[in-house]
Amino acid sequence: MPVYKGFQAQIYKDGVRLGYVKEVTLEIDHSLETYVEINSQYVSRLQEGPISITGRLTRAWVDVNYLALVGQDTLSEFDLSFVVNSQFTLYVYDCKFSKGSVNVPSDGFLMEDYDFMAKDFGVVG
Amino acid sequence: MKLVELTSALVDHLRGTIPSPHASGNWIYSDYPRTDATFPRISVTQLSGSLDQIGIGEKTEQATHGKLATIDYDIDVWVKVNDKTTYQSNTYVGTKLRDLYADLVIDTLSKNKDTFKTTYGILDIEILSISTQPLEDDTQLHRKTVTVRLSFLWEW
Numbered sequence: 001m002p003v004y005k006g007f008q009a010q011i012y013k014d015g016v017r018l019g020y021v022k023e024v025t026l027e028i029d030h031s032l033e034t035y036v037e038i039n040s041q042y043v044s045r046l047q048e049g050p051i052s053i054t055g056r057l058t059r060a061w062v063d064v065n066y067l068a069l070v071g072q073d074t075l076s077e078f079d080l081s082f083v084v085n086s087q088f089t090l091y092v093y094d095c096k097f098s099k100g101s102v103n104v105p106s107d108g109f110l111m112e113d114y115d116f117m118a119k120d121f122g123v124v125g
Numbered sequence: 126m127k128l129v130e131l132t133s134a135l136v137d138h139l140r141g142t143i144p145s146p147h148a149s150g151n152w153i154y155s156d157y158p159r160t161d162a163t164f165p166r167i168s169v170t171q172l173s174g175s176l177d178q179i180g181i182g183e184k185t186e187q188a189t190h191g192k193l194a195t196i197d198y199d200i201d202v203w204v205k206v207n208d209k210t211t212y213q214s215n216t217y218v219g220t221k222l223r224d225l226y227a228d229l230v231i232d233t234l235s236k237n238k239d240t241f242k243t244t245y246g247i248l249d250i251e252i253l254s255i256s257t258q259p260l261e262d263d264t265q266l267h268r269k270t271v272t273v274r275l276s277f278l279w280e281w
Contacts, residue, residue, distance in 0.1 A: 010182040020180040060180065107251060 008085040011057070014078050018059065022111070024082070026055040026092065028121060053092065053118040055080075060109050062102055070100035070114070080118070088125020092118045126246055126277050128171065131196060134245040135275070136169050139200075142233040143167070143226065146210040157201070160264050164205045165226060172197040172272070176279055192279040197253065200271045202226040206260065223267040227255060230271050248276045 011018045031049030036042070059066070069076055075096040082090040099115040126134075132155050139153045146152065146165050158166040174196035184191030204223040209216060217225045234250050241247040251274040258268040 006181045007178055007183055017182065021182070022180055024181065 002085075002087070004084050004087075010083040012081045012083065015081075018057070020060040022058040022060060024055065024057045026053070026082070026090070028053050053121055054098075054115065055092070055095075055118070056113065056115050058111060058113050060111055062104075062110050062112050066097070066112060066114060067100065067102070070097045080116075084125075088123060091122045091124065093121065094119035126280060128196065130245075131194075131247070131275060131277065132169060132171060132198075134241070134247065135198065135200075138237065138241070139167060139169065139230065139233065142237070143229045144212065146208070158203055164203055164266070165208050165210070165222065166203045167226065167230070168199075168201045168203065170199050170201070172199055179278070193276060194279040195274060195276045197272060197274050200230050200273060202230065202269045202271075204267045206265045206267065220267050223269050227269045227271055231255075234273060246277055248278070250275055 011021050011024055029052040031052065033047050033049060034043045035045045035047045037044045069078070075098075077094045077096055080092040080095055082092075084090075095116045095118040097114045097116050101113045103111045103113070136153055136155050140151065143153070147163065150163075152163070152165065153167040153169065155169050157168050157170065158164070174194060176192040176194050179191070179193040202223050204219065204226070206219050208222055209218045210222055210225075211217075212225060231252055235252065238250055241250060253272040253274050256270045256272070258270065260267055
């Protein structure tokens with residue numbers, strides 16, 4: 001089983017590579033619950049619930065285009081894709097930034113953080 | 126940019142901005158002065174540093190930059206006890222002259238961050254610390270050390 005590191009991955013937003021991304025986290029939650037029949041001691045099945053796709057990305061350098069995505073009354077949708085060493089690609093469709101923050105330190109690098117939610121995802125590879 | 130170019134950039138900038146106390150010849154070098162050198166002198170020496178991954182996807186075949194380099198330097202000002210220089214109508218001797226040059230080093234590095242960025246691609250210069258060495262009896266030298274940290278994109 002191959003092991004990959006961050007330098008072997010690429011993150012794209014609407015097909016354009018994100019520059020200087022420090023960290024991206026993606027979480028897919030199926031709201032899985034156990035179903036136990038009456039009079040049974042054991043779980044009869046695992047029941048999927050609503051799918052929740054959330055994530056967070058941290059970037060160096062403030063990009064006004066990203067700020068604009070959270071600075072309007074209506075949030076715009078975009079797609080994200082994670083390409084790992086050209087081996088497989090994880091697509092995250094119809095994302096919206098739910099929260100954005102900018103950190104301007106007196107010394108050091110300007111950073112921006114965004115939380116996003118998505119409607120759907122798919123894996124190719 | 127790499128280590129050799131970085132040191133040259135720093136030495137060239139100091140030579141171009143700090144007025145020389147000597148009639149001719151260089152007085153700022155990238156190594157410690159010999160005891161029989163002509164003083165005052167300024168030396169620029171690399172201490173240590175780190176190379177960090179700058180982001181996800183760095184470095185790949187498509188990327189130009191691979192690492193964020195953070196390099197520390199000691200900039201030492203060396204002045205003989207009886208060295209004397211006139212700067213802006215004031216005369217400075219000994220420890221006062223040593224402190225003057227330390228001030229000039231800090232001033233020029235702090236005020237010219239934009240120039241370093243546009244000319245050499247140096248992202249930032251931080252003044253980390255200032256320290257003073259006791260007078261060396263053998264050589265009669267006063268010495269003050271300004272430690273700075275430079276960051277830049279390491280290219281290959």
